[in-house]
Structures are given as structure tokens and as C-alpha cells.
Amino acid sequence: MKIKFSQGELKRQRDALRQYERYLPTLQLRKQQLQIEIIRQQGVLGERVNSLAARESSAESWSGLLAEAPEIGEWLTPKNIATGKKNVAGIDVPVFGHVEFPPEEYDLFLAPLWLDAGIDTLREIVSLREEIRVLESGISVLKHELRITTQRVNLFEKVKIPETKEAIRRIVIYLGDQMTNAVCRSKIAKMKIEKADSGVQA
16 A cells, blocks of 8 residues: 655544544444344244245145146235335345235035145245245345445455554654654754854854
């Protein structure tokens, strides 16, 4: 880093250091908030994945019956997936709401007995898959922001602040040396003048 050895540069470097040291705690807090939210969402994701596996496992025992109701696929296709947004450390993270399905229309007397419960279970499976997809998307957004924030924290902690402190140290030493030299030169000049004056008086 090229620096000028002047009072103006010293002020500029000190102002920069104050700015870095004021901004760093904000970045560190943001990093911490992102880490906490990632852990929380990963916990929720784990629970939903386990729930999905349990429901898919229970559905396997009667999945062969689906052939009796070929139209069931229409009632399991989401009409709308409602999602929202949550602000975490200044960024919008997607939040799962619910899945809307088209109304199922069938004759209760002609439909197989298992159909009601089957539709409910299969809709739960579809909903869980959508929720997992939204959670994974949110975790991906959070991890991306955490990576950028961590890079900034490292830049301030390991590069900018040490560099600025070193620049200030070098400028202070240089200016101190210049002042010492100026004082010495002034003393020498004064001595020469005094000597010259004493010679004239003699």
C-alpha cells in the first residue's frame, strides 16, 4: 500500500481506521445472526425430511391401490404454493406458507373407502416436498450471504485494520523523525548565528 508521509495522510488513515473499527462489529453481528439462522433452518429441514420419509414409508403399503383412482393425480397437483419473506440480517429469506390444491370431486358412494385418507396423506407428502424445497432455497441464500459477510469480516480484521495501523505507525515515526531533524537543524543554525555574532563582537 502506497502512503504519503504527511499530516494530511495521517488524518486520512486515522479516519479510515475509525470507520473500519466502527463497521467491523456490525459485520460480526450480521455473521453471527446468519450462522444462528442457518443452524435453525437446518434443524427444521431435518425434521421435515424425517416427516416426509415417514409418510412416504407409510404410503408404500397402499400405493398399489392408486390404480383404482387414476384421476387422483389432478387433485395432488398444487394450484398455488404460498410463500412469504422473512428479513434476516438485512436480507429477504423465503418462508413456506402452504400449498393450495384444486378441490377433489368424486362420488362418495362409488369411490374406494381409502380415497379420502389417501388424498390427505399424499397431499401432506406434496406439501412437505414443497416446504423442503423452500427451506433448501432459504438456506442457500443464507449461506451465500454468510460467505460474503465472512469475507468482509476477514478483510477488515486481517487486512484493512492491520494495514491502516501499520501505515499510521510509519507516518508517525516519519513525522517524528522530521520534527527531530528540524529541531536539530534549528539548534545548529542558532549555534552558528550565535558563534557568528560572538565573532563580530570580538
